[in-house]
Amino acid sequence: MIDGSILIGSETRRTNETFAGRDAASGATIGPAFCEAGAADVADACALAAAAAPAFAALSPEGRAAFLERAGEEILAIGDVLIETAMAESGLSRPRLEGERMRTVNQLRLFAAEVRQGYWLDATIDPALPERAPPRSDLRRVNLAIGPVAVFGASNFPLAFSVAGGDAASAFAAGCPVVVKGHPAHPGTGELVARAMARAVTECCLPEGVFSYLPGTGNALGASLVGDPRIKAVGFTGSRSGGLALVRLAQQRLEPIPVYAEMSSINPVVLLPGALAENAEALGAAFVASLTLGAGQFCTNPGLVLAIDAPDLDRFVAAAAQVLERSAAQTMLTAGIAEAYAKGVAALDANAAVRRVAGAPGSGGALFETTAAKFVADAALGHEVFGASSVLVRCAHAAELSEVVAALEGQLTATLHTGTGDDAAAAEILPRLAERCGRVLANGWPTGVEVTRAMVHGGPFPATSDSRSTSVGTMAMSRFLRPVCYQDIPDPLLPPPLQAANPWRIPRRVEGEWTSN
Amino acid sequence: MIDGSILIGSETRRTNETFAGRDAASGATIGPAFCEAGAADVADACALAAAAAPAFAALSPEGRAAFLERAGEEILAIGDVLIETAMAESGLSRPRLEGERMRTVNQLRLFAAEVRQGYWLDATIDPALPERAPPRSDLRRVNLAIGPVAVFGASNFPLAFSVAGGDAASAFAAGCPVVVKGHPAHPGTGELVARAMARAVTECCLPEGVFSYLPGTGNALGASLVGDPRIKAVGFTGSRSGGLALVRLAQQRLEPIPVYAEMSSINPVVLLPGALAENAEALGAAFVASLTLGAGQFCTNPGLVLAIDAPDLDRFVAAAAQVLERSAAQTMLTAGIAEAYAKGVAALDANAAVRRVAGAPGSGGALFETTAAKFVADAALGHEVFGASSVLVRCAHAAELSEVVAALEGQLTATLHTGTGDDAAAAEILPRLAERCGRVLANGWPTGVEVTRAMVHGGPFPATSDSRSTSVGTMAMSRFLRPVCYQDIPDPLLPPPLQAANPWRIPRRVEGEWTSN
Structure with missing residues (x-):
């Protein structure tokens, strides 16, 4: 066969x-x-x-x-x-x-x-x-x-x-x-x-x-x-x-x-303070589940986490670390991909601008953290590591978080987690995220791409070309597809969807309005 | 001011x-x-x-x-x-x-x-x-x-x-x-x-x-x-x-x-035998009117005429020549454009593969003719001369005309003139023309681009990029425009066209069907 x-x-x-x-x-x-x-x-x-x-x-x-x-x-x-x-x-x-x-x-x-x-x-x-x-x-x-x-x-x-x-x-x-x-x-x-x-x-x-x-x-x-x-x-x-x-x-x-x-896309996830206050531990665990799904080999893998520094963020990191330590390394698609992943993680380990905060070598993934200033200064930190690797950017305050968002390249997805008290921040940041991606989502995780009419798996360069x-x-x-206009063409010469009798019975926009004939 | x-x-x-x-x-x-x-x-x-x-x-x-x-x-x-x-x-x-x-x-x-x-x-x-x-x-x-x-x-x-x-x-x-x-x-x-x-x-x-x-x-x-x-x-x-x-x-x-x-586009016009038999003189005059409109300075200017050799085609050329000789040279948009036009026409005059059949120097335009074999062999004959210049390709038979069509680059427009007895030929050639252009028209002239919903002023390379x-x-x-997908976004954070209340009252496609709410 x-x-x-x-x-x-x-x-x-x-x-x-x-x-x-x-x-x-x-x-x-x-x-x-x-x-x-x-x-x-x-x-x-x-x-x-x-x-x-x-x-x-x-x-x-x-x-x-x-x-x-x-x-x-x-x-x-x-x-x-x-x-x-x-x-x-x-x-x-x-x-x-x-x-x-x-x-x-x-x-x-x-x-x-x-x-x-x-x-x-x-x-x-x-x-x-x-x-x-x-x-x-x-x-x-x-x-x-x-x-x-x-x-x-x-x-x-x-x-x-x-x-x-x-x-x-x-x-x-x-x-x-x-x-x-x-x-x-x-x-x-x-x-x-x-x-x-x-x-x-x-x-x-x-x-x-x-x-x-x-x-x-x-x-x-x-x-x-x-x-x-x-x-x-x-x-x-x-x-x-x-x-x-x-x-x-x-x-x-x-x-x-x-x-x-x-x-390529690193799929930023923004954790607003209210979300962390209410759900830090659950978010940490769910984040790791998304990060390590399929050995992290999804285009929509959450490779970047943005949050404002606070004790609740430490709770998130601790929960993520706990789940990550318990997770086992998974087989990757090819030897070449496994090698590239190991190299990418090693480069982050060797980069003085970041430090590993969760996921020991041999576990199912790696979480690094850095500051907003260091992230914005080093473009390499924004490059995709294909596999279960992610970078947490601890921002000093909301303005710094906005600066990081403004510095992002085009993305396939961007995610916003919100909780009580986050409404104003969410309303400010959501349009900025939408400007930079093909799909923006709230209170979920970017892995898992539904095949529907409304789906967009795309986004500004370099997410796509x-x-x-x-x-x-x-x-x-x-x-x-490309459009072609037919001007004064005799009916029998028109392609079926444009013929007077509408033999395919498709909807047509006539003088501006969709009609069924 | x-x-x-x-x-x-x-x-x-x-x-x-x-x-x-x-x-x-x-x-x-x-x-x-x-x-x-x-x-x-x-x-x-x-x-x-x-x-x-x-x-x-x-x-x-x-x-x-x-x-x-x-x-x-x-x-x-x-x-x-x-x-x-x-x-x-x-x-x-x-x-x-x-x-x-x-x-x-x-x-x-x-x-x-x-x-x-x-x-x-x-x-x-x-x-x-x-x-x-x-x-x-x-x-x-x-x-x-x-x-x-x-x-x-x-x-x-x-x-x-x-x-x-x-x-x-x-x-x-x-x-x-x-x-x-x-x-x-x-x-x-x-x-x-x-x-x-x-x-x-x-x-x-x-x-x-x-x-x-x-x-x-x-x-x-x-x-x-x-x-x-x-x-x-x-x-x-x-x-x-x-x-x-x-x-x-x-x-x-x-x-x-x-x-x-x-x-760039040379906007081929195909004259089928029935159209020439019925209307050679009128077509010749109308062709020159389109060719010389606005000193030929339209993107949709008819710079190429394709027809099967026959006495009716001679009638078309004679009529075109008569009108062209009576037309006066017009002021062109700039000295540079006038110079480029003169150069383009001179290059055709100097090209042994074509000969000038209508429009003496000083008249409102120039019509050249050549054979199908020569046209296909010399890519330069298919390049746009911006201004009132056109090349007539005399094809020996229908198959040769099809070969010329197959050799054409992408075009903004393609035009088909048909008459009695042309139905089969028109049905064969129209889809081939549509493959190569953004707008195909019958029994008219390509100059004049209506601004409507159905218009296409575009087409395959090099007509457009x-x-x-x-x-x-x-x-x-x-x-x-580019599409963005919003996934599980709370209603107040959605852009107005996607909010539940549809505040802009725009049509929306819900589960596949257009609705007005």
Whole structure:
């Protein structure tokens, strides 16, 4: 069922150059030798994708929704081997991966529902005004798919943000063929899902180029994919350096294209005095639970805590320390990630501006603390350490806390904990947090990203390379659409969503108001 | 009333370095010496804009709409001196400029109406599901203004695409302060409008930083504006080289920002055989009218005509030649533009791959022709010559015409003329044209861009630097907005559009359906 193949449309293909899958816990080689896709494979996948693009883009909402749902069924039909393979390759737990599989399938189903509903087309009609001087033409606008999309699988979500994850699902929903560059940390998992996707394409009688899968380890593979002139947009979740490299490549093309890179975020958590007074111990314990969830390998991991110095803050730290000491170190996704985490924590240990206040080496995480002045003075303290590491900034007073917030880079999330007496401070700080992130939350924890219509998993640079979008939730489709206006086009030549008879029965905005016909 | 000042918020300011305004027809110096804004002016304007941003973004729809309408009134109140100044500086005619003024004012009014209606906020509410396992948080999404926007005035629309033109109006509508880099070809016109805008800011009691105006001639001014860290997006209409330079500058910033550059387009017009058979002469005359409108200085000027070789095509060329010979050369916007036009036409005259078939030197324009093979082989033939110059590609048959279409770069517009018997060809070619442009039109001419909700003045690279947007029409606002999700935020801390009571009475999408409460 897993043989290490490359999937170019309906063709499985092999190369001589291969790489090994690894058991995340032991480092042992597992699975077959996996083929390294090369430039020729990229070219063939992109050619098929380009050939498939017009027909796939023109598919009715029902046709595309059925494909998304079928893809979900095929993923479920893989059975337990998917969970077992992902557990071995990622070191993540069974419950986490079973939950992630359900999330992946529900994500495909939600996109199907959103595609059927039709608002995403943003069909807008300004009828002709022949009596006006000068007369106004008939003007109709609709969103079209942007073309083939390159998707880079993420290491930390082998299912929900990889081969059939949020980027791929949203691109499909928008009507774009997808070429996936599989993540080398979970090649067996990737191949299982890729084969399921290829089956869904076949079963829905879609052109084979709608989906291709390129496993591989080298940067050259990703570069040739982003550089292919038939690729029209890129979805990526990973490191800041990786994301910025793709942005640069995309900008250097003869035809520059958008890159949606979700890169780095330390997800500040602000603990206001009233919250600490009422709940210091519970907050400390809940903070550590969020910090250490999945070995801290979430983009939304709380890597920064801001609070005003007070005895209640010491209670928070003591409670966090107590829970952290009892927590055990967890297997990380790859040896490279574990090494980078150890290095990041060691750098903080060696930095005189911070001191470790909780989480001894060997425990499940590390909490450092520093002052506001030192945090603002040293940009390195604001850089993400991927894993269960966080920095507490003790601010002398509210003004200093505001200065730290003002100095923050763009973030995926920002969290505010409030209690009695915090209303004025909360009202002052909440808009400042919203200015700097894609999602602001109160009295909760940033880990756990719901897939809904209102979700934003995005934010100002460097959280992402494009703050106008999200990589989670139905709005993610908008990344892969562009508007086209049709002026005085005879009805039979209009695309169905703009035709007078509205054959797809989608909502349309006519002279400014949404109508159902 | 025009003294050559720089406007930094409510302050008028002077510098020692100045430049001259020019009469477009005579080249004579007109008006006062105009101050060259410098780096300190940029810094002050951006500081004021950043200070004004939160309050301006938080303004109610009614408050912002009132400002847009007031701006329109102030522009009308300038009176005839605005038209006279613009006529002298641009060489454009009185009727054209009076029409452009009305378009500018109506554009501001349409944005006001769109702001009041509230769909642009895209307020989306997914209520909490406390009974679900695990429970779902309350999730609410709304669009926020992206922050201060730099706008570069365009030479060819001294009113509708300059100081208070489409870019500025859409940025204001989105809630973004604007810093305008005035176009040096119409500094008097620019200053008149800038003073009107500053008055509107004062009269609406808005923070002064909502609008600043920086006249100047050098590239350094634009570069320091785009490089200022407080600027969060850029709107530009102009040349491909100018637009790409701004994109590069914006990408090199510590925090890269989006640049919406509307750059170059040759706006292909496809004449199908039936249309030529029925209407060759009328089409030839109408084509020349569109080609020579405003001395051909429109982004949507029809610079490329595609047709299958046939005697009817000769009738079209003959009719076009007849009208073109009778047309007189018009004053161009600037000496530089006239020189570039002369150079572009001379290069075509010198290119053995094309020959001039209509429009002798000294007439109102020039029409060249070539073959499909030669056009596809020489990329230079597909480059824009700004002004009344067009290339006719004689295709041997339908397949060759399709090849030319497939070889086209991204365009602002594409036009299809159809007649009896063209249905099959039109159905085949229309989607191919739509893939390559922002607006496709039938049986009309691309010049004349209506400001409506359905309009798209955009398109794939190099027509623009971002095909997901438009610079004309209400959708232009989306360029300056980004979504933020609010999770479990107590109601009083939510921004008004997301509060339970919906105090702004805007439509909101609740659990997937638009509702009015």
